[in-house]
Amino acid sequence: MPDPTPTAVTRGAFLGAIFLMATSAIGPGFITQTATFTAKLGAAFAFAILVSVLVDFVVQLNIWRITVLTGRRAAETANAAIPGAGYLLAVLVIFGGLVFNIGNIAGTGLGLNAMTGLDPKVGGALSALVAIGIFLSSRAGLLVDRLIIVLGLVMIGLTLFVALVSNPPVGEALRQSVLPATIDFAAITTIIGGTVGGYITYAGAHRLLDKGLAGEANLAAASRAALSGIAVTGVMRFVLFLAILGVVASGVSLDLSGKAANPAAQAFLAAAGDLGLRVFGLVLWAAAITSVVGAAYTSVSFFTVFRIMDDRARNIATVAFIAVSLVIYLGLGTAPAALLVFAGGFNGLILPIGLTLFIYIGFARSDLMGGHRYNRPLLILGALTCALTWYMGVKSVGTIFAFLGS
Numbered sequence: 001m002p003d004p005t006p007t008a009v010t011r012g013a014f015l016g017a018i019f020l021m022a023t024s025a026i027g028p029g030f031i032t033q034t035a036t037f038t039a040k041l042g043a044a045f046a047f048a049i050l051v052s053v054l055v056d057f058v059v060q061l062n063i064w065r066i067t068v069l070t071g072r073r074a075a076e077t078a079n080a081a082i083p084g085a086g087y088l089l090a091v092l093v094i095f096g097g098l099v100f101n102i103g104n105i106a107g108t109g110l111g112l113n114a115m116t117g118l119d120p121k122v123g124g125a126l127s128a129l130v131a132i133g134i135f136l137s138s139r140a141g142l143l144v145d146r147l148i149i150v151l152g153l154v155m156i157g158l159t160l161f162v163a164l165v166s167n168p169p170v171g172e173a174l175r176q177s178v179l180p181a182t183i184d185f186a187a188i189t190t191i192i193g194g195t196v197g198g199y200i201t202y203a204g205a206h207r208l209l210d211k212g213l214a215g216e217a218n219l220a221a222a223s224r225a226a227l228s229g230i231a232v233t234g235v236m237r238f239v240l241f242l243a244i245l246g247v248v249a250s251g252v253s254l255d256l257s258g259k260a261a262n263p264a265a266q267a268f269l270a271a272a273g274d275l276g277l278r279v280f281g282l283v284l285w286a287a288a289i290t291s292v293v294g295a296a297y298t299s300v301s302f303f304t305v306f307r308i309m310d311d312r313a314r315n316i317a318t319v320a321f322i323a324v325s326l327v328i329y330l331g332l333g334t335a336p337a338a339l340l341v342f343a344g345g346f347n348g349l350i351l352p353i354g355l356t357l358f359i360y361i362g363f364a365r366s367d368l369m370g371g372h373r374y375n376r377p378l379l380i381l382g383a384l385t386c387a388l389t390w391y392m393g394v395k396s397v398g399t400i401f402a403f404l405g406s
Contacts, residue, residue: 016145021204024294028107047180071214075305097299111285166246198347
């Protein structure tokens with residue numbers, strides 16, 4: 001079989017980065033949050049999703065572009081800008097990624113349980129072994145790209161099916177996306193923290209670097225890839241919202257009480273019966289397993305700021321990262337839902353720290369970007385978004401202390 005052409009290689013690299021970012025942003029926590037807030041706010045939740053997509057646009061576009069220009073991973077760039085800052089960022093991202101990955105493995109177990117009735121801990125263990133097998137393969141990079149692309153498309157397709165069956169009020173949802181009946185800032189904060197915070201911000205950008213796509217020559221292509229990734233993420237968010245909105249609008253009341261409440265599963269069951277529950281299980285498993293891969297891959301990419309690692313060493317470290325997440329999950333006494341709340345709050349602190357460093361580099365450190373004068377309007381939007389994320393980060397401190405005190 002002939003080697004792929006440079007164009008095919010580049011296209012595959014961009015698709016891998018696009019879906020790594022998108023599937024990392026759509027994990028089990030996001031699915032649960034979307035169902036919960038849709039049940040509470042109805043069509044007005046469309047406004048929160050639109051705001052989260054716009055914030056995602058500014059954050060991801062700035063970070064992807066600056067990462068490609070510097071040709072360095074985020075922690076290395078941060079160290080070059082402010083000595084020691086990269087070490088801090090790396091520790092925060094790795095710890096936040098570990099906590100999220102425990103929840104992601106729990107999500108795979110719940111997904112298999114909904115599909116087959118398998119014990120969630122057994123399902124979580126089997127799914128973690130699948131992820132470990134991918135990184136033990138001699139073709140790990142190709143398998144990662146193929147898995148996240150295929151499962152990303154499966155998630156969108158199956159959720160679209162449920163959205164069509166549930167017959168949501170699309171016109172009302174579109175209207176309230178710009179003219180909401182109510183604005184719930186807590187919902188906006190939660191969705192943004194869970195879909196842009198922590199390791200998620202850097203997943204696609206680091207994937208581009210690992211494919212050798214760096215420098216000003218790749219800037220325009222990286223921008224297109226970032227925009228495509230945001231579009232894929234936005235489509236999945238709105239389709240999932242519409243699937244659940246159709247159920248809520250039909251008069252079905254979702255049970256949100258208690259730690260065992262699973263409003264997303266209830267919505268899929270109400271929309272399509274037993275088939276809907278099986279579809280939910282597959283969607284949840286796909287979202288969770290791709291997030292396991294994304295969290296492990298991206299978190300380990302921050303290890304390189306402490307020690308230079310080749311591809312084999314990184315794959316071994318990724319396997320160890322997943323294994324540690326699995327061991328903690330299997331022995332954990334804390335409910336996964338509470339753990340995801342803590343992870344969301346903690347990642348809400350990581351986002352403004354990293355974004356501040358990147359905005360500073362864009363304004364003042366053109367030397368790190370090969371002398372490139374960075375786009376000023378995009379930087380200004382980034383600075384305004386950064387101020388918003390700092391506000392949300394401060395609010396998330398309360399979540400962290402509440403978890404530690406529980």
